[in-house]
Amino acid sequence: MSERPSPTIEDYLGVIYTLLRDSQPVYGRRLAEWMEVSPPTVTATLQRMVRDGWVLMGQDKTVRLTEEGSVAAASVVRRHMLTELLLARVLNVPWSEVHGEADRLEHGLSSETASRVAELLDGAFADGTVACPHGNPLPGQEARVGASRPLTEVSPGREYVLLRIHEEAERDSATLALLEAQHLLPGARLTVLGLEPPSGSGLIAVLVGGERVVLEGAVARCLWLQDPE
Numbered sequence: 001m002s003e004r005p006s007p008t009i010e011d012y013l014g015v016i017y018t019l020l021r022d023s024q025p026v027y028g029r030r031l032a033e034w035m036e037v038s039p040p041t042v043t044a045t046l047q048r049m050v051r052d053g054w055v056l057m058g059q060d061k062t063v064r065l066t067e068e069g070s071v072a073a074a075s076v077v078r079r080h081m082l083t084e085l086l087l088a089r090v091l092n093v094p095w096s097e098v099h100g101e102a103d104r105l106e107h108g109l110s111s112e113t114a115s116r117v118a119e120l121l122d123g124a125f126a127d128g129t130v131a132c133p134h135g136n137p138l139p140g141q142e143a144r145v146g147a148s149r150p151l152t153e154v155s156p157g158r159e160y161v162l163l164r165i166h167e168e169a170e171r172d173s174a175t176l177a178l179l180e181a182q183h184l185l186p187g188a189r190l191t192v193l194g195l196e197p198p199s200g201s202g203l204i205a206v207l208v209g210g211e212r213v214v215l216e217g218a219v220a221r222c223l224w225l226q227d228p229e
């Protein structure tokens with residue numbers, strides 16, 4: 001039985017799990033970009049993860065999780081989301097800060113305490129909670145959260161429900177605070193107006209609560225809208 005992975009490996013497992021969940025290819029450069037570390041650092045860490053049996057590397061350099069890696073990754077993501085729910089619902093930590101606080105808290109806990117917290121939260125949130133405070137599905141609850149796609153991939157002119165603020169945006173609490181101020185929270189209804197200006201500068205205009213908001217492409221990419229039925 002392998003030991004609990006180190007905090008660094010847990011971070012990688014969480015990011016890899018999230019990309020695979022959303023059917024996005026996982027390769028070193030993508031991880032470097034998301035985690036804001038250098039490509040050589042990612043390569044070295046991935047080599048260790050292959051050696052320790054967490055991931056497999058394909059001929060084409062794409063990364064997959066081993067069975068053991070999948071179990072560990074789902075547990076990391078679950079623990080993170082439950083901690084976020086605890087901070088948001090019980091401790092009233094502001095929405096834009098729960099992710100960062102959860103990150104610091106979860107790595108500081110011993111695995112025994114972490115599993116006690118998880119047990120406690122499993123009970124407390126067994127009330128049909130299917131998503132973290134950002135709308136992202138708890139592992140195993142993907143089907144109940146439902147299908148969604150990035151705002152940058154939907155056609156303009158229709159109203160959508162904002163289902164998820166993708167994990168990639170969560171590390172940036174300034175962006176989250178801005179989204180909160182613009183009422184762009186899970187459950188918000190918005191209409192995609194189109195590129196702003198139409199010639200294309202990477203900015204996208206949306207209408208939310210009757211108000212016109214212009215988003216940067218990198219932010220818009222992290223807003224996942226519910227697929228219309």
Ligand SMILES: [Zn+2]
Nearest residue numbers: 084132133134
């Ligand atoms: Zn979250």
